[in-house]
Amino acid sequence: MKRHLDQELADLKKHLLKMGTLVETTIFESVESLKELNVEKAKKIISEDKLIDELENAIDERCLDLLALMQPVALDLRFITMSMKISTDLERIADLAVDIAQRVMELSGKPMLKPLIDIPVLSTLAKRMSKDALDAFVNKDADLAEKVILLDSEADKLRNLVQKELVEEYMSKDLSTVSRAVPLLLIARHLERICDHATNIAEDVIYMVKAEVVKHHPEKLK
């Protein structure tokens, strides 16, 4: 039974990683569509979101089956219940990439307001945090999870930078920039929220591995 459970858990990990890879690609593509103001790419992201939704449902069903049939305990139990929470976080991250694609649609046909500098940096951070958080989960690596949590303040700083520049250097000086600046401001916020979800996953990892609650207690990381 335990061997069977181990095999099932290995399969569950594979599905989560597959979902994670799809989600990372979606974040990357959403920011590519922004850089190129590429409406076709943006539409593709929006239409393919249902694949990720289906993966979330499939993972949840598998977890419920494992709980009912295998009656796992201790770390295995935590791993399975956390997988259900993490599949939700991954699906929400993909929804945020869809939000970015929708902002790109709003921007289409207008000249780019400014060369993008901080937004691509923030998107690289978002992709890295998402990947590391999921790797930390499947490898039960609390050290990597702690690193992800510590990166979250970087994301907040970058988003503040983007917002401050757009408001102070563009919108407050030139009326004609508003309709192009607002979508960029929202994109920075979508990316920051992706980092928040990665942080949530990382907190769940530490909770699972250490079976103690660091969630909502960042001071315990020091």
Next chain:
Amino acid sequence: MKRHLDQELADLKKHLLKMGTLVETTIFESVESLKELNVEKAKKIISEDKLIDELENAIDERCLDLLALMQPVALDLRFITMSMKISTDLERIADLAVDIAQRVMELSGKPMLKPLIDIPVLSTLAKRMSKDALDAFVNKDADLAEKVILLDSEADKLRNLVQKELVEEYMSKDLSTVSRAVPLLLIARHLERICDHATNIAEDVIYMVKAEVVKHHPEKLK
């Protein structure tokens, strides 16, 4: 054992409802702090968020104990795992009320841009959807959950209205409005996201009750 489990499940419901009531109050207070531009009220919301974080952790621990000790199946199993997902949604809703309070801090000391009309309507909708979604969950009421899901498009419409008015009637016409309009625009988005979380809870309820996946398939509701 089953009787003991029923008692435990009744306790779990009580904890979720207690968390739900706190969260509803927080949404209400965050919009009150906006209407009054009341910094003290906003600070109180930010500082009291940790109580809700602690409730989430307590609910998750209780759910893990129930899964390990009672080895529930079928509807009870779904109820417990969904409780863990829902506690996360409730906690995120409270985080969004904190986001609103932070925007109120940014607005403090400045005259209100305009009389608030659509934002209070949106906040009433957000509060109602959150309450109904949780009631639907504890009462396993799929009909009420379906009503919540159908309200989500209202929330999107209201947020669009707020954004359109702020961009077209204020920011694009008068530079001096930008720093007061951007926080209001973000508050509308925070409220819309609260409605999204309520919709997620409602989808989980239908999933639990009907043990079928309507999540990501709104056409199944018709």
